[in-house]
Amino acid sequence: MFNYGDAPAPQAHLALTERLTEFVVIVALMGAGLKLDRPLAWATAGLTWRLLGLAMPLTILAIAVLAYGLLGTSLAAALLLGAALSPTDPVLASDVQVGPPGHGHEDEVRFTLTAEAGMNDGLAFPFVHLAILLATVDATGNAGLLNWLTIDVGWRLAAGVAVGVAVGRGLGWLTFRMPNRARLSRTGDGFVALGITTVAYSVAEMMQGYGFLPVFVAAVAFRATERRHRYHEKLHDFVEQIERLLMMILLVLFGGALAEGGLLRDLSWTLVAFAVLTLLIVRPLAAWISLIGRKEPATERAIIAFFGIRGIGSVYYLAYALGRAPMEDADLLWTAASLVILISIGLHGMTVTPVMHIVDQRRGR
Numbered sequence: 001m002f003n004y005g006d007a008p009a010p011q012a013h014l015a016l017t018e019r020l021t022e023f024v025v026i027v028a029l030m031g032a033g034l035k036l037d038r039p040l041a042w043a044t045a046g047l048t049w050r051l052l053g054l055a056m057p058l059t060i061l062a063i064a065v066l067a068y069g070l071l072g073t074s075l076a077a078a079l080l081l082g083a084a085l086s087p088t089d090p091v092l093a094s095d096v097q098v099g100p101p102g103h104g105h106e107d108e109v110r111f112t113l114t115a116e117a118g119m120n121d122g123l124a125f126p127f128v129h130l131a132i133l134l135a136t137v138d139a140t141g142n143a144g145l146l147n148w149l150t151i152d153v154g155w156r157l158a159a160g161v162a163v164g165v166a167v168g169r170g171l172g173w174l175t176f177r178m179p180n181r182a183r184l185s186r187t188g189d190g191f192v193a194l195g196i197t198t199v200a201y202s203v204a205e206m207m208q209g210y211g212f213l214p215v216f217v218a219a220v221a222f223r224a225t226e227r228r229h230r231y232h233e234k235l236h237d238f239v240e241q242i243e244r245l246l247m248m249i250l251l252v253l254f255g256g257a258l259a260e261g262g263l264l265r266d267l268s269w270t271l272v273a274f275a276v277l278t279l280l281i282v283r284p285l286a287a288w289i290s291l292i293g294r295k296e297p298a299t300e301r302a303i304i305a306f307f308g309i310r311g312i313g314s315v316y317y318l319a320y321a322l323g324r325a326p327m328e329d330a331d332l333l334w335t336a337a338s339l340v341i342l343i344s345i346g347l348h349g350m351t352v353t354p355v356m357h358i359v360d361q362r363r364g365r
Contacts, residue, residue: 008253009261010315011334014323020253021316024246025121026215028090028312030197031239032118033219034232035098037106040115040220047108047291047304048115054290055283056120059086059308060127062282070274071336076134077329080321083127084333085278085340089311090117090216091247092345095352096307100240101223101232109300109359113307118220121313122160122213126153128317135325151208159209161217167200168221176226190238196222197239250312254341263338266331275339279347283308299362303355310337310344 010017038044064082067073073081097114098106129152133144175192200218201211223232257263287305294301314337322330 008256009263010253010257010319011263011322011330014319018316018319018323020246020250021312021319022211024091024243024250025212025313025316026197026201027194027239027243027246028094029118029121029212029216030193030219031094031236031243032090032097032114033216034101034193034223034236034239035114036111036220036223037098037102037227038111039224039227045112045115047112047294047296048119050290050294051112051116051287051304052119052123055287055305056086056123058286058289059283060124062286063278066274066277066282067336070270070277071329071332073329073332074135074327076131076325077327077333079127079134080131080318080327081333081336083124083131084314084317084321084337085310086127087120087124087313088113088117088307089309089313090121091243091313092311092348093117093307093309094243095349096309096356100236102228102230107359108296109303110356112304118216119213122157122210122216124313124317125156125210125212128321132321132325135327156208156210157213159207160204160211160213163204163207163209164200164214164217165221167196167203167214168218168223169225171196171199171218172222172225175222175231176229190234193235193239194242247312254315254338258338258342263334266335267339271336271339274336275343278340279308279310279343297362300359303359306355307348307352309348310341314341 040048042049060079060082062082063085064075064078067078067081068075071078093113096110097117098110126148130148133148137144171192196218197215200214204214205211284302284305287308288301291301291305318333318337322333327333
């Protein structure tokens with residue numbers, strides 16, 4: 001009889017799963033930030049801010065209610081599942097993102113989905129920490145909630161943004177503004193992108209901030225230092241190659257875990273209903289509500305609402321939280337998340353080409 005321990009099983013190797021998925025996500029975040037030709041400002045990214053400020057909390061709440069009511073999970077597990085499945089994945093969502101630096105194809109749909117994927121991974125972290133708090137709550141629950149508000153929400157987010165801006169601007173100056181012999185752009189070396197990624201992530205973690213957010217912010221700030229320099233394309237190409245290699249490795253491991261690792265051995269029609277509702281109702285409806293009142297065509301708003309792709313980031317959040325607060329519903333969480341990711345890969349993968357073709361046709365391309 002087959003032993004599940006012989007197959008790649010993320011639930012049995014939480015620390016390794018966390019590190020592998022963590023690295024591929026931060027590489028993807030750097031690539032997403034370098035792609036953006038348009039400045040990421042309040043006036044130029046109105047759709048993105050709505051998705052982050054309205055759609056994401058609504059999605060977390062709705063998935064948590066579904067998990068609690070339909071799957072019968074605990075409150076902490078329901079919130080963790082909502083936080084893990086709410087962000088648009090920067091790894092698997094590359095097909096709906098903007099093109100390489102300076103190549104155009106930066107319509108409203110692609111720009112919004114790229115910026116959302118870059119920002120919402122960091123913004124999901126406070127809710128992951130709240131789920132951990134709920135799972136470990138004791139007599140000091142009130143003090144724990146205050147600590148969550150001040151540290152996990154306030155300080156960690158602020159530190160992440162500040163580190164991202166500082167690292168991006170600082171390394172941007174070293175790359176483009178130093179005297180000609182010293183500037184890093186003269187090397188033409190794509191490894192600089194990996195350096196920006198690791199510096200931003202490491203400094204933020206040392207300051208007890210969230211690591212994902214400063215990586216994307218650093219990439220955007222770095223790009224803003226010298227927006228039209230051709231060196232950005234070299235950096236992006238290097239990051240993209242690393243990202244695709246890591247993504248294929250993880251997808252092979254994910255496939256092995258699905259086939260022989262026991263991720264779907266407790267599959268039920270209730271879990272199938274949960275996954276379908278999450279992908280086809282919760283995310284599209286929450287995003288559509290958040291975009292009410294915008295002047296963009298209804299077709300484009302519908303496409304943005306539909307492409308809330310789930311993937312590697314969701315696996316990271318589960319591994320991160322369950323490694324710090326073991327829950328009785330852990331196996332159920334892995335099964336539910338894995339099914340959502342599997343359906344998302346198939347559904348969004350099959351529809352992305354014809355749907356993006358519609359966008360291009362409307363834009364005259």
